[in-house]
Amino acid sequence: MSLTNPTPGSGEKLLDVSGLRKAFGSHEVLRGIDLSIERGRVLVLIGPSGSGKTTVLRSINGLEIPEAGVVTAAGGIRVDYAAKPAKKDILALRDRTAMVFQHYNLFPHMTVIENIIEGPTQVQGVKKAQAIAEAEALLERVGLAEKRDVYPFQLSGGQAQRVGIVRALALKPDLLLFDEPTSALDPELVGDVLAVMKELADEGWTMLVVTHELAFARQVADEVLFMDGGVIVERGAPRDIFTAPREERTQQFLHRIL
Ligand code: ADP
Secondary structure, X not given: OOOOOOOOOOOOEEEEEEEEEXXXXXXXXXXXXXXXXXXXXXXXXXXXXXXXXXXXXXXXXXXXXXXXXXXXXXXXXXXXXXXXXXXXXXXXXXXXXXXXXXXXXXXXXXXXXHHHHHHHHHOOOOOHHHHHHHHHHHHHHOOOHHHOOOOHHHOOHHHHHHHHHHHXXXXXXXXXXXXXXXXXXXXXXXXXXXXXXXXXXXOOOEEEEEOOOXXXXXXXXXXXXXXXXXXXXXXXXXXHHHHOOOOHHHHHHHHHHO
């Protein structure tokens, strides 16, 4: 089975987010976020810790319910958070987007294969035999076929994260959301995970990636968004953002981490 996204590079707007606002108590974490992604494109979201990057991903996935903002996605999905969206619309959004988490979030009491087939069989109604066959093919692709029946604690961080990626792919989403997928890994394990992500990008998957791996962003992103204080301060092609950032806050951030 190929990892290939069925219709890459069509120019179709796959996701549109406008006016996203979220506060935790009196702390305004998102103060009006607008972004959109065309099918087959890779957006990388960078910015200091606490700037709201994870909250943007979680709001797109319906894991966080913001006070305001409209998220539209392929297939006629429209969630208007200010208008108390129906649960079924949030579930539809979640079904079309799949999240890869910083700490993998694998179910500890399930084997690798059980982790991967859980969503397809329990949420999407895929037959177990078919889900297993697809999961095995995906595991093969990321070099983890022999880990099929082990438990998460028996995996290295890099292996666990590749299982996390396979689990997201098994849902056949339109959009892959990556929340700092390599920041919990030992440095020598980062490369394997980034290599899988690069392969997915090359194959036309649509991806929104939060990461501090600027070399990856430079190589893989179509567009880089710099966030600070709950707003997108600057956006553009990687070579522009990294070599000639216009905004002082972007310059300071890059200066600190480069
Ligand atoms: P980033 O991903 O850029 O580090 P986050 O989106 O994780 O930023 O967090 C933005 C801010 O929101 C931080 O100050 C964080 O402490 C706060 N925050 C995130 N989730 C919660 C929550 N569930 N309750 C209270 N504050 C939160």
